[in-house]
Ligand SMILES: CC(=O)N[C@H]1[C@@H](OP(=O)(O)OP(=O)(O)OC[C@H]2O[C@@H](n3ccc(=O)[nH]c3=O)[C@H](O)[C@@H]2O)O[C@H](CO)[C@@H](O)[C@@H]1O
């Protein structure tokens with residue numbers, strides 16, 4: 001990457017809501033055509049930015065491969081550049097080289113940065129405290145699917161010895177006596193809080209024990225990255241992770257895990273449009289729970305060495321009851337795109353959303369298009385449930401099948417936005433989807449992929 005590109009990345013970090021790969025914020029979809037063909041998914045939006053933050057912990061350059069061109073990557077790259085990390089791109093566009101050797105020299109306390117659409121900046125706390133003894137974290141972005149509190153993060157940082165001050169524009173942190181190991185038990189297996197503990201504990205003095213940790217595939221991939229850097233991390237039974245702090249870490253060379261959420265989204269699109277889509281890069285192990293549901297709804301799939309083929313075999317789709325949960329349960333990010341396919345199933349499906357307290361707002365627009373979805377804001381009791389009911393959970397009952405007709409709809413959040421694309425592809429007539437920028441947070445080149453799959457649309461790109 002040339003110097004001015006790095007400057008460009010810094011600018012990304014100073015404006016909220018960067019969008020990537022889009023020249024227009026709206027698309028007009030002519031529905032009723034099955035998606036058919038092959039697309040590729042690259043590194044996970046929920047892993048690659050975290051891996052980039054981990055590079056701050058190393059003494060030498062890190063190389064991350066299979067990186068997707070999405071706005072969450074751009075925002076984090078911009079923040080790293082603002083902190084003096086020299087970022088260059090390899091010959092392969094998915095290869096990013098991150099040299100943290102200049103971080104101390106580049107440090108300036110009055111950093112003016114936005115988290116943009118990303119939640120990742122909260123994960124800069126530990127690495128910056130280790131490197132600089134202080135950090136300022138701007139207000140966070142991320143999907144508006146609930147309050148998105150960070151109390152687990154701040155409580156953990158205090159246990160490591162950080163002094164945390166919440167300011168109107170963000171969070172200011174110092175570590176007057178350095179950071180030391182801690183015993184932490186999370187009230188809930190939070191992915192972000194688990195990452196916070198991992199990124200802080202690896203260079204903290206002494207040992208850290210984390211109980212009730214998240215163990216998502218993206219967490220395990222981050223642990224592999226930290227182990228390559230020289231960290232000593234043990235994943236024990238029953239969601240316990242044990243970390244022995246070390247003096248120094250080196251750079252890593254890692255190929256990011258594929259994006260299971262993008263893969264599941266395209267699979268749901270194939271189902272809803274009665275299509276046949278090969279998702280290159282998808283792997284079975286990380287998607288097993290989704291694959292079970294996909295088959296129960298009436299889809300079929302074939303696992304290959306280089307990806308998974310998902311198709312609608314004909315006949316009626318069948319209703320299902322789903323409970324979202326932490327890994328290895330049904331991933332909450334998978335439910336929104338699947339909802340559109342469930343509007344085409346014959347019968348009544350129920351989704352218990354147990355992770356977030358407000359993730360069904362996107363269904364209002366689907367009902368405008370002809371869907372029959374009822375949201376229970378206080379959840380639904382069901383004695384047959386396997387997942388422990390949570391206080392703020394909600395439920396949605398989808399009655400089908402219903403014919404969808406085109407409408408004008410505005411993207412509310414990342415997965416809801418992709419579900420709107422699926423709704424437009426499934427509906428009869430024209431659907432205008434606006435506010436597309438949010439979708440570019442986690443779906444690389446989605447317009448081009450729609451074209452590759454034979455979608456009929458007008459995009460002034
Ligand atoms: C960038 C990224 O990786 N995003 C993922 C990450 O989000 P994120 O890491 O934000 O999600 P968490 O796992 O932390 O959130 C799970 C639950 O814990 C609660 N909570 C979390 C932190 C906290 O300090 N206090 C608190 O109460 C949240 O409100 C939520 O109800 O994991 C989620 C759950 O797999 C995914 O849906 C997101 O796609």
Ligand SMILES: C=C(OP(=O)(O)O)C(=O)O
Nearest residue numbers: 119142143333414415442
């Ligand atoms: C909720 C999501 O992302 P984020 O945590 O970045 O808002 C998501 O990927 O579905």
